[in-house]
Amino acid sequence: MISVDYEKCCGCFACSNSCPKSAVRMIPSDEGFFYPEIDKALCVDCGRCESVCPLTQKKEETGKMPEAFAAYGKNEEIRKDSSSGGIFSLLAEEVLSAGGVVYGAAFDESFNVRHIEISDKAELSKLRMSKYVQSLVGDTFTSVKEKLSKGVTVFYTGTPCQIDGLRLFLGKDYDNLICADIVCHGVPSELVWQKYLLYKDINDVSDIQFRSKVNGWLNFTLVIKSDQKNYSAIFSDDPYMKLFLRNVSLRKSCYDCPSKGLQRRSDITLADFWGIDRLDSEMFDDKGTSFLLVHTEKGRALLNAIQDKIKIKQVSVSDAVKFNANAVRSEKMPEKRDRFFSEIKGDKPCDFEKLAKKYCTQKTPAAVKVKVVVKKALKALERRK
Numbered sequence: 150m151i152s153v154d155y156e157k158c159c160g161c162f163a164c165s166n167s168c169p170k171s172a173v174r175m176i177p178s179d180e181g182f183f184y185p186e187i188d189k190a191l192c193v194d195c196g197r198c199e200s201v202c203p204l205t206q207k208k209e210e211t212g213k214m215p216e217a218f219a220a221y222g223k224n225e226e227i228r229k230d231s232s233s234g235g236i237f238s239l240l241a242e243e244v245l246s247a248g249g250v251v252y253g254a255a256f257d258e259s260f261n262v263r264h265i266e267i268s269d270k271a272e273l274s275k276l277r278m279s280k281y282v283q284s285l286v287g288d289t290f291t292s293v294k295e296k297l298s299k300g301v302t303v304f305y306t307g308t309p310c311q312i313d314g315l316r317l318f319l320g321k322d323y324d325n326l327i328c329a330d331i332v333c334h335g336v337p338s339e340l341v342w343q344k345y346l347l348y349k350d351i352n353d354v355s356d357i358q359f360r361s362k363v364n365g366w367l368n369f370t371l372v373i374k375s376d377q378k379n380y381s382a383i384f385s386d387d388p389y390m391k392l393f394l395r396n397v398s399l400r401k402s403c404y405d406c407p408s409k410g411l412q413r414r415s416d417i418t419l420a421d422f423w424g425i426d427r428l429d430s431e432m433f434d435d436k437g438t439s440f441l442l443v444h445t446e447k448g449r450a451l452l453n454a455i456q457d458k459i460k461i462k463q464v465s466v467s468d469a470v471k472f473n474a475n476a477v478r479s480e481k482m483p484e485k486r487d488r489f490f491s492e493i494k495g496d497k498p499c500d501f502e503k504l505a506k507k508y509c510t511q512k513t514p515a516a517v518k519v520k521v522v523v524k525k526a527l528k529a530l531e532r533r534k
């Protein structure tokens with residue numbers, strides 16, 4: 150029987166999908182992150198849940214380096230509606246055109262994030278664009294296995310820990326499975342997100358974009374649309390985004406993520422090419438450039454299939470990672486992280502502007518403090534003269 154480590158469990162759902170007795174349920178903690186809960190009356194101690202857990206099954210280090218690319222899609226509409234260069238949509242379209250299915254993160258009717266399956270290009274917009282909330286995988290691993298055994302091509306996308314969970318759940322490679330993960334900063338909980346939406350108090354929300362490009366790709370903007378009013382704020386001005394980007398609202402396991410690195414269980418990794426403006430101005434127009442890591446032949450073949458639809462340049466892995474440390478290293482846990490979550494817990498409404506002010510203020514560096522003290526002392530001296 151799996152013992153739940155609340156510091157390290159990433160909430161990938163591999164254990165709940167694997168249980169032959171349905172004894173593992175995923176339950177939200179008081180921080181709003183989902184963890185396995187085992188019904189001891191149903192558990193037969195078969196050990197299946199432990200054997201598929203990314204915590205117990207370390208990644209095999211092959212020493213093989215991925216190929217790295219800067220790329221973006223030529224279709225301006227798709228690129229505009231995507232977080233980075235719109236490469237996910239083009240890869241997904243390729244799979245759908247060949248009769249395959251695609252899994253990824255979509256909003257449900259309450260704007261919670263869930264993994265869903267699509268088989269029609271018309272539904273692709275549901276999966277498009279980053280949603281900065283942990284997506285619940287549900288029983289999608291089980292349905293992927295069914296699809297694979299029927300010979301259907303499956304393109305499964307998600308965070309690196311979700312891909313680790315899926316691969317371990319399946320236990321073997323399938324020729325008809327392609328996996329794409331993202332470079333992941335970490336994930337906030339559903340509770341933080343829902344409390345933020347409550348705080349914004351916007352009725353009848355019709356659409357939410359975390360990465361709208363209305364102010365450009367670099368100045369990405371959170372947009373909440375409704376019939377009555379629209380809310381729009383650049384990432385640095387919005388309290389939810391500040392708490393996310395300053396690492397305050399992340400799941401505990403994200404601060405020490407074993408799924409990061411250059412060797413992954415995915416076929417291809419998708420990310421933003423932060424720093425491309427300095428590295429190669431030809432690949433930068435502030436409309437979004439993707440950073441791609443290709444790990445396998447399968448990933449290479451899928452990328453080759455969309456060559457005509459993209460502008461692409463190979464880059465050195467170290468150049469690219471220099472600007473995107475999240476590819477290989479976890480964010481540091483802020484000292485006040487747990488205090489933030491103790492304020493968020495429970496039913497009470499929260500003032501996010503106040504929370505961001507309280508938890509996102511960086512300590513003034515010692516050098517700046519000295520400058521301020523010296524300035525004050527000089528001013529006091531001048532006044533005395």
Ligand SMILES: Cc1cc2nc3c(=O)[nH]c(=O)nc-3n(C[C@H](O)[C@H](O)[C@H](O)COP(=O)(O)OP(=O)(O)OC[C@H]3O[C@@H](n4cnc5c(N)ncnc54)[C@H](O)[C@@H]3O)c2cc1C
Nearest residue numbers: 231232233234235236237253254277278280306334420421
């Ligand atoms: C929580 C999170 C953190 C990220 N952190 C970084 C980072 O630090 N550095 C970086 O370079 N890139 C990061 N990304 C990835 C980046 O934002 C883009 O998703 C990626 O570059 C793909 O962009 P695209 O234009 O090709 O496709 P898009 O259409 O923008 O992306 C769609 C893809 O993102 C997946 N997705 C969206 N939301 C989620 C979610 N909540 N959970 C799992 N999968 C999701 C979909 O399943 C689909 O595969 C992060 C994404 C997410 C969701």
